[in-house]
Amino acid sequence: MAIELKMPALSPTMEEGTLAKWLVKEGDTVASGDILAEIETDKATMEFEAVDEGVISKILVAEGTDGVKVGTPIALIGGEGEEAAPAAAPKAAPAPAPKAEAAPAPAAPTPAPVETPAAPAQPAAAPAPKGEGERVKASPLARKLAQAQGIDLSTLTGSGPGGRIVRADLGQAAGGAAAQPQAAAAPSAAAAAPAPAAAPAQPFSTDIPHEAVKLSNMRKTIARRLSEAKRDIPHIYLTVDVRLDALLKLRGELNAGLAGRKIKLSVNDLLIKALGVALEAVPECNVSFTPDQLIMYKRADVSVAVSIPGGLITPIVTDAASKSVSKISQEITELAGRAKEGKLQPHEYQGGTASLSNMGMFGIKQFDAVINPPQAMILAVGAGEKRPWVTGDELSVATVMSITGSFDHRAIDGADGARLMKTLKELIENPLGLVA
Structure with a gap:
């Protein structure tokens, strides 16, 4: 069959x-x-x-x-x-050719067996195999x-x-x-339904030479979710400047010690660890908002934005606060590689309690990232650069970067968001706490 x-x-x-x-x-x-x-x-x-x-x-x-x-x-x-x-x-x-004439007769008794098929409900409910x-x-x-x-x-x-x-x-x-963690997104999806009604205005037309590229399912989803996020989530943005010199020095020392294991830490690996530790230190920011509940997570799972052909995906470093920086580095390298090949399993990119997006490698000084619902915060990381820095009453030159937290103001108060950013700044400027 x-x-x-x-x-x-x-x-x-x-x-x-x-x-x-x-x-x-x-x-x-x-x-x-x-x-x-x-x-x-x-x-x-x-x-x-x-x-x-x-x-x-x-x-x-x-x-x-x-x-x-x-x-x-x-x-x-x-x-x-x-x-x-x-x-x-x-x-x-059941209806062979020799009984073609008798076919009408069996049609009458058929109703009795028709109810018998309803019996599949019994196997489904049978507790024995469970x-x-x-x-x-x-x-x-x-x-x-x-x-x-x-x-x-x-x-x-x-x-x-x-x-x-x-x-x-x-x-x-x-x-x-997944209904509970995604609960915040569900009302948004429903609210988004009227939006397409306004879309069928006029087909796009231009005299400029161009190529029309069909939208992929991923690009459609990105467009829908980002529109919902900016429309439905009241974003509040908090930015701090952070001195990187101590973290860069520690990174160099750690890489020297890890060379024999062929592990090379990036600044991003240390920032993932810092965000995980900060979220556990300020649990008021490690949350999700739903219409009738505030979901408070007991673990910091950090989603890391990775650019792939055709869009963006966010593989997750689970329990980032408890993992060593070398372990985080190995995981994110492996996850990012499989993400670019389209081989991640759903549980490896769906979920997470907060996100981190780093555009410093492109020389971007500072930006405001869009929250990825149902999460309630995302950290945007800019480039480290030499800037004037005042220590006490003395002016010097330091390597400084700007980090901006985007917070869902329905779930996170400004004061709690500010505490998270202050904690992050302290962890990055005094990074030995990340490896203790």
Whole structure:
């Protein structure tokens, strides 16, 4: 019997995606774990893996198709020599040709069996399998993702063959689990609905030579979320100038000591650590705002803005305050590399309690970053440069950078934001506290 391959939910918030590229064709034999296609979500282009083995008997959705809803059949997979038709064959079997005349008679008794199919509700509610996690049927990929996202497989009902739990089932479960942290974004999305109504004014027209580039799902999502953030979140901006000389000296000493391990720390690595420590020191800023609750996090997970082809993504350094700077450096290097290849898993870029965006490498002196909801703050880091610096009554030259915190004023008072910026300044100017 042919098995339907459905558009997977590759992130908790994914509702539709673009089938960017098929990596198999009709007639190809595939095994569990083989890469079947590349799917563009609202965050990245991700690989779709097979969970069953068989032959691709029919491709239902052509590559390049936009707006494919999660759960939509995109291909059929069957056994050796099996074609797409067998999917419909079982329905035709109950009415063989010799009983063609008797067909009307069975039509009457059919209502009785029709209610029997409603019985699937019983297996779904059957508590027996739930108590025995090791007996839960799930694909290897589903087990791996469930462990990473903290989802109990015994609470799910599988949609795969024989009731097996597959990745699409995890997407639905993760969507429910993510409801609370994403609660702040939900009302914004609803409020954004009227905005497109004003958009269909007139098609763009110009006499200037140009090229029209189709918007990717990622770019559409960036546009929508940034519009919501600036429209719905009352931003307050607080800037401080920070002397970097002590931090640069410590970085040089640490890199000399880490050379044998082939680890090279960046200023950004130290700033991620500093932000994590500061958020734990000022927990009033490590929060998310929802319409009826203030979510106060017990851990500082720092999202780091990384530029990738076609947009921006924010891989997360979890528990940044508790990790060594060398560990943070290794993690962010590995995460940023996979982000640029489009290979991050959803739990590696969705969530976080605050963000850091560094444009100092481009020579940007100071800027105001847009908050990434449902987070309530983001730190914008400018370039370090030689500036006049007054120490006591003496004028000297120091390496100074400007850092600006953007705060959601609904959740964070100005005084609390100022305390966070003061704490950050102290940590950066006296950086031994970051390695103590």
